[in-house]
Structures are given as C-alpha cells and as structure tokens.
Amino acid sequence: MTRLFGTDGVRGLANGLLDAQLALKLSQAAAVVLGHRQVPDGTRPRAVVARDPRISGEFISAAVCAGLASAGVDVYDAGVLPTPAAAYLVADLGADFGVMISASHNPAPDNGIKFFARGGQKLPDEVEDQIEALLQAEPHRPTGAGVGHIQRFADAEDRYIVHLLTTLPHRLDGLTVVLDCANGAASGCSPQVFKDAGAEVVVIGADPDGININDGVGSTHLEKLQAAVVENGADFGIAHDGDADRCLAVDHEGTVVDGDQIMAILGLALKDAGKLRDNVLVATVMSNLGLKLALRDAGVTIRETAVGDRYVLEEMRAGGYSLGGEQSGHVIFSDYATTGDGVLTGLQLAAQVARTGRTLKDLASVMTRLPQVLINVRGVDKARVTADDGVAAAVAAAEAELGETGRVLLRPSGTEPVVRVMVEAADEATAQAIAERLAGVVQSQLALETA
Numbered sequence: 001m002t003r004l005f006g007t008d009g010v011r012g013l014a015n016g017l018l019d020a021q022l023a024l025k026l027s028q029a030a031a032v033v034l035g036h037r038q039v040p041d042g043t044r045p046r047a048v049v050a051r052d053p054r055i056s057g058e059f060i061s062a063a064v065c066a067g068l069a070s071a072g073v074d075v076y077d078a079g080v081l082p083t084p085a086a087a088y089l090v091a092d093l094g095a096d097f098g099v100m101i102s103a104s105h106n107p108a109p110d111n112g113i114k115f116f117a118r119g120g121q122k123l124p125d126e127v128e129d130q131i132e133a134l135l136q137a138e139p140h141r142p143t144g145a146g147v148g149h150i151q152r153f154a155d156a157e158d159r160y161i162v163h164l165l166t167t168l169p170h171r172l173d174g175l176t177v178v179l180d181c182a183n184g185a186a187s188g189c190s191p192q193v194f195k196d197a198g199a200e201v202v203v204i205g206a207d208p209d210g211i212n213i214n215d216g217v218g219s220t221h222l223e224k225l226q227a228a229v230v231e232n233g234a235d236f237g238i239a240h241d242g243d244a245d246r247c248l249a250v251d252h253e254g255t256v257v258d259g260d261q262i263m264a265i266l267g268l269a270l271k272d273a274g275k276l277r278d279n280v281l282v283a284t285v286m287s288n289l290g291l292k293l294a295l296r297d298a299g300v301t302i303r304e305t306a307v308g309d310r311y312v313l314e315e316m317r318a319g320g321y322s323l324g325g326e327q328s329g330h331v332i333f334s335d336y337a338t339t340g341d342g343v344l345t346g347l348q349l350a351a352q353v354a355r356t357g358r359t360l361k362d363l364a365s366v367m368t369r370l371p372q373v374l375i376n377v378r379g380v381d382k383a384r385v386t387a388d389d390g391v392a393a394a395v396a397a398a399e400a401e402l403g404e405t406g407r408v409l410l411r412p413s414g415t416e417p418v419v420r421v422m423v424e425a426a427d428e429a430t431a432q433a434i435a436e437r438l439a440g441v442v443q444s445q446l447a448l449e450t451a
Contacts, residue, residue: 003129003132004132004135005125005128005129005131005132007308007310008104008112008114008308008309008310009100009112009113009114009115010022010026010112010113010114011103011106011110011111011112011113012110012111012112013109013110013111014054014056014060014109014110014111015056018056018060018111018112018113020059020060020062020063021063023060023063023064023067023113024063024064024066024067025067025135025139026064026067026113026131026135027063027064027065027066027067027068027071027099027113028067028068028070028071028134028139028140029131029132029134029135029137029139030068030097030099030115030131031045031047031067031068031071031072031073031140032071032134032139032140033127033130033131033134034047034096034097034115034117034118034123034127034131035047035068035071035072035073035096035097036071036072036140038096038097038118039096044072044073044074044146044148045072045073045074045096045097046073046074046075046076046093046094046095046096047068047073047074047075047076047095047096047097047098047099048076048078048086048089048090048093048095048097048098048099048153048156049061049064049065049068049075049076049077049078049086049098049099049101050078050079050080050081050083050085050086050089050098050099050100050101050156050185051079051080051081051100051101051102051185052080052082052083052101052102052103052184052185052213052242052243053080053183053184053185053187053208053210053213054102054103054108054111054210054211054213054242055108055210055211056108056109056111057080057101057102057111058210060101060111060113061077061101064099064101064113065077065150066150067139068099068148069147069148069149069150070139070141070147070148071139071140071141071142071148072140072142072146072147072148073096073148074148074149074150074151075148075149075150075151076089076093076095076151076152076153076156077150077151077152077153078153078156078157079152079153079156080185080188080208081156081157081160081185081189082160082185082186082189082240082243082244082245082341082342082343083100083102083104083114083185083243083244083245083339084244084245084337084339084340084341084342084343084344085156085157085160085185085189085244086098086099086100086116086120087100087116087120087121087337087338087339088120088159088160088163088337088338089120089153089156089159089160090116090118090119090120091118091119091120091338092159092163093153095118096118097115097116097117097118098115098116098120099113099114099115099116100113100114100115100116100243101113102114102185102242102243103242103243104241104242104243104245104246105182105214105218105219105220105241105242105243105246106214106242107213107214107215108210108211108212108213108214108215115128115131116338119338120338120339121338122310122313122338122339157188157189160189161189161192161193161196163336164189164193164343164344164347165193165196165197167333167336167344167347167348168197168347168348168351169273169348169351169355170351170352170354170355171197171198171351171354172194172197172198172199172347172350172351172354173198173199173354174198174354175198175199175200175235175350175353175354176199176200176201176202176232176233176234176235177194177199177200177201177202177234177235177236177237177238177350178201178202178203178204178225178228178229178232178234178236178237178238178250179191179194179201179202179203179204179206179237179238179240179346180204180205180217180218180219180222180224180225180228180237180238180239180240181203181204181205181206181217181218181240181244182205182213182214182217182218182219182239182240182241182242182244183205183206183207183208183209183212183213183214183215183217183218183242184205184208184213184214184218184240184241184242184243184244185242185243185244186240186244186342186343187205187206187207187208188206189343190206190238190240190244190342190343190346191203191206193343193347194346194347194350197347197350197351199350202228202232202234204217204224204225204228205217205218205224213242214241214242218239218240218241218242219239219240219241219246219247219248219328219329219342220241222239222248222250222256225237225239225250226250226254226255226256227254229250229251229252229254230252230253230254233252234252235252235353235359235360236249236250236251236252236257236350236353236359236360237249237250238250238342238346238349238350239329240342240343240346241329241342244341244342244343245309245330245339245340245341245342246259246328246329246330246340246342247259247262247329247331247342247343247345247346247349248262248328248329249261249262249346249349249360251359251360251361251364252359252360252361253361255361257360257364258327258328258329258369259287259325259326259327259328259329259330259331260283260287260288260290260291260327260367260369261291261364261367261369262325262329262331262345262349263281263283263287263291263323263324263325263331264291264294264295264364264366264367265349265352265363265364265366266323266331266345266348266349266352267281267295267300267323268295268298268300268366269348269352270322270323271298271299271300275322275335276300276322276323277319277320277321277322278301278319278320278321279299279300279301280300280301280302280303280319280321281295281300281301281302281303281321281323281324282302282303282305282312282315282316282319282321282323282324282325283302283303283304283305283312283324283325283326283327284304284305284306284307284308284311284312284326284327285304285305285306285307285409285411286307286326286327286409286422287302287304287326287327288327288367288369288370288372288424289370289406289407289424290367290368290369290370291367293367293368294366294367294368298366303315303319303321307326307411308326309325309326309330309332309339309340312324312325312326312330312332313332313338313339316332316334317334320334321334322334322335325340326340329342329345331345333345333348370405370406370424370425370426370431371424371425371426371427371428371430371431372422372423372424372431373422373423373424373428373431373432373435374420374421374422374435375420375421375422375435375436375438375439376413376416376418376419376420376421377418377419377420377421377439377442377443378417378418379417379443379447380418380419380442380443380446380447381446381447382412382413382417382418382419383412384446385410385411385412385419385442385446386410388445388446390441390445391410391441391442391445391446394437394438394441395408395410395438398423398434398437398438401434402423402424402425402430402434405425405426406423406424406425406426406430406431406434407423407424408421408422408423408434408438409421409422409423410422410438410442419442419446421435421438421439421442422435423435423438
C-alpha cells in the first residue's frame with residue numbers, strides 16, 4: 001500500500017486525492033495523535049491552522065477546522081500566512097500542534113496538508129504513520145462541552161512580523177528592494193516587514209486571487225523579478241514561493257543569486273559574528289561544489305544530507321547547528337525558526353547588504369558556481385544503481401578525471417521513476433560530456449526488461 005504522507009505532508013490534486021473528506025479524517029486523526037495523547041486528561045488540545053491563498057484552501061481549511069473541533073480541539077484559525085509563520089505561531093502561542101494547508105511552489109489546482117508538532121517542529125515519519133493508521137478507525141467524537149471552539153487568530157500576522165523584525169542585525173534604510181511574493185502567502189506580510197525594517201519596497205506578484213499563485217511569478221519564475229529590479233534601479237530583488245518557505249534573490253544587474261550563494265553569504269556573516277555553531281553549514285548533496293570550496297577556504301565545514309529540507313532539519317537538530325538549507329532557497333536559521341523561512345532569509349540577506357555597504361553581486365562573488373549538468377535517465381532499475389559494478393566503475397573513472405575540480409552524483413529519484421545523473425566540472429562542456437557518458441552507462445547497465 002502506498003504511503004499517504006510524502007516528503008512534506010499529504011499533497012495532491014485538490015478535490016482529487018485531497019478532498020474535504022480526507023481533510024476531515026486527517027484532522028480528526030491528528031487531533032488524537034498530536035493532541036489528546038500529548039495533553040492531560042480533561043484538557044482540550046489547542047491547534048493553529050493556516051493556509052496559502054489558493055482557492056481550494058478555503059474548503060480544505062473549513063474541513064480541517066471542523067475535524068479538529070469535532071474531535072475536541074480548540075482551533076486558532078490564522079487565515080492566510082506563510083508556512084514558517086504557522087510553525088512560529090505554534091511555538092509562540094504554546095499550542096499543541098499546527099496545520100498548514102499549502103502545496104508550496106506547485107500550481108493552483110494542487111494543495112496539501114502538513115502538520116507541526118508542539119514547538120513548531122516537523123513530524124518524524126513514525127508520527128505521520130500513526131496519524132495515517134488512524135484514518136480507518138472510529139474518530140474521537142466528544143459531545144457537549146467536550147467539542148472544541150474555532151476562533152479567529154486575529155493578531156497572527158502581527159506576531160509573526162514582530163518576530164521577524166527582532167531577528168534583524170541591521171536596519172535596511174537606504175535600500176531599494178523588489179519583492180516577488182508569487183501571488184502567495186507572503187503577499188501581505190513580506191512587503192510590510194521590509195518597509196518596517198526601513199527599505200524602499202517595490203512589490204510584484206502580490207495580488208492573489210485564489211488561482212494565480214506561482215503563475216509566472218515567484219521563485220520558480222524569476223524573469224519578471226529580474227526585469228523589475230533593472231527597470232526600477234533597485235539594489236536587489238527577493239522572490240518567494242507560494243507558501244514563502246523559500247527565498248531566491250536577484251542582484252542589481254538582474255543576475256540570479258541562488259540558495260547556495262545565499263548560504264555562502266550568510267554562513268560567512270554568521271561565522272564572522274561568532275554565531276555559526278561549530279563553524280558548520282548543513283546542505284544537501286545537490287548543493288554546488290563551489291559552495292563547499294568557498295566555505296572550506298574560510299574554515300567552514302559542510303555536513304551533507306539527502307535531498308529535502310526535512311533531512312537538513314534532522315541533521316541540524318542532531319548536531320545543534322545554526323544554519324542549513326538547499327540550493328532551491330530553503331534556508332533554515334535554527335536560532336529563529338524551525339523550518340525554512342523565505343521572508344526571514346530575505347531580511348537577513350538584505351541586512352548583510354546594508355551592514356557591509358557592498359552590492360549583492362559583490363557579496364555573492366565569494367562563491368564561484370561550478371557548471372552543473374543534470375540528466376534524468378528513465379526506463380532503468382533504480383534499485384540497482386548503487387550496486388552495479390559497471391556503473392560504479394564508470395563513476396570512479398569520471399571522478400578520477402575530474403579530480404578536485406568537479407564531482408559526480410548518481411541518485412535514484414524519490415518521487416519519479418528515474419535515476420538522476422549530476423556532474424559538476426570546471427567548464428560546461430566537460431560537465432555535459434561526462435554527464436552524457438555516465439547517463440549512457442546507466443541506461444545500458446540498468447535498462448529494465450520490456451515484454
């Protein structure tokens with residue numbers, strides 16, 4: 001049986017896989033696992049519920065709130081807010097758990113439900129499995145005074161904005177920043193917090209209508225932000241995704257500054273301030289080798305994890321590290337947040353520009369991105385990729401050819417029937433040639449038999 005929970009909650013087509021009935025059942029099961037099992041008898045658990053502005057979030061949120069209240073949970077409905085805001089508010093309110101309704105950077109027809117435990121922490125697999133196991137059980141149904149209240153969390157956004165402003169090491173006076181809010185959850189709070197921090201703000205992608213989230217704007221579509229930065233003569237631009245847990249940037253010339261470069265800038269800033277715990281940055285195996293080389297030269301060690309912000313978080317918690325993230329722009333500051341926070345990341349990046357008086361382009365030059373070629377090989381046996389002698393020999397030969405100027409990564413996809421072949425090298429032509437050669441070996445060695 002296929003597991004319902006994926007790498008980041010339950011996600012799928014709204015009114016397809018994810019309908020009101022499933023939302024109701026999931027919330028009733030979560031009420032038991034995250035609520036009643038965690039509080040003293042006779043105490044009503046409390047939960048924060050938030051969503052991004054996609055239209056399906058309205059009925060899914062109604063179903064979630066109804067399911068929680070019917071199972072004896074007091075619900076604080078925070079309305080439209082970023083995912084990291086929901087996580088923060090669970091901790092700030094002292095709630096027992098939280099629910100975020102969002103499909104992040106996916107298009108509007110999709111939606112998702114993710115849960116946060118007490119303190120705003122993401123759930124481990126075993127807790128998600130407990131929730132899933134209860135879906136077929138008779139739900140907890142108190143009566144009379146045992147059912148929960150549903151109330152509007154009226155100052156939720158204000159609390160989050162105040163929290164963000166308290167993290168600033170330097171005000172942003174004198175900076176002009178373009179913000180692309182992806183017509184998503186940050187459309188209200190991100191422009192407000194940058195203005196409160198002193199920046200002159202130009203805003204695009206901040207007119208959500210329920211169906212235009214991530215549509216040609218945001219961190220997956222940077223062209224409009226690049227044009228707006230140049231057109232307005234801005235110092236730089238910041239792009240969020242639909243639920244604002246990501247941040248990518250654009251310098252004053254319109255050049256993209258990705259998550260690896262952002263981590264390089266902020267990692268070195270934290271090290272200089274004595275706040276980079278153990279001088280360690282946590283990143284995934286997909287981060288560019290240029291990040292590792294730049295930080296190594298500065299005395300910073302990178303601890304690598306599997307792809308996915310949940311694995312970055314696990315490693316950060318295990319080692320007590322203060323900074324980690326992904327090339328895609330999920331950046332986690334454990335001193336201030338329990339998950340990736342695109343608004344927080346944008347503020348910290350802007351503060352570094354303001355503090356140093358240097359351009360974002362200059363700050364990003366600390367790291368040289370090596371050309372990276374990724375080829376997805378289909379029709380092969382993913383399970384054999386790490387055990388095949390022929391593939392291993394081809395990888396070893398490629399690594400010997402590249403030496404310290406590049407690297408090879410072969411990875412079975414966790415979500416698709418493909419093997420990903422990634423090669424980094426000192427130049428694009430070398431990376432492309434080696435990647436194509438290895439993809440050919442994977443195809444010939446691991447090809448699935450067809451009838």
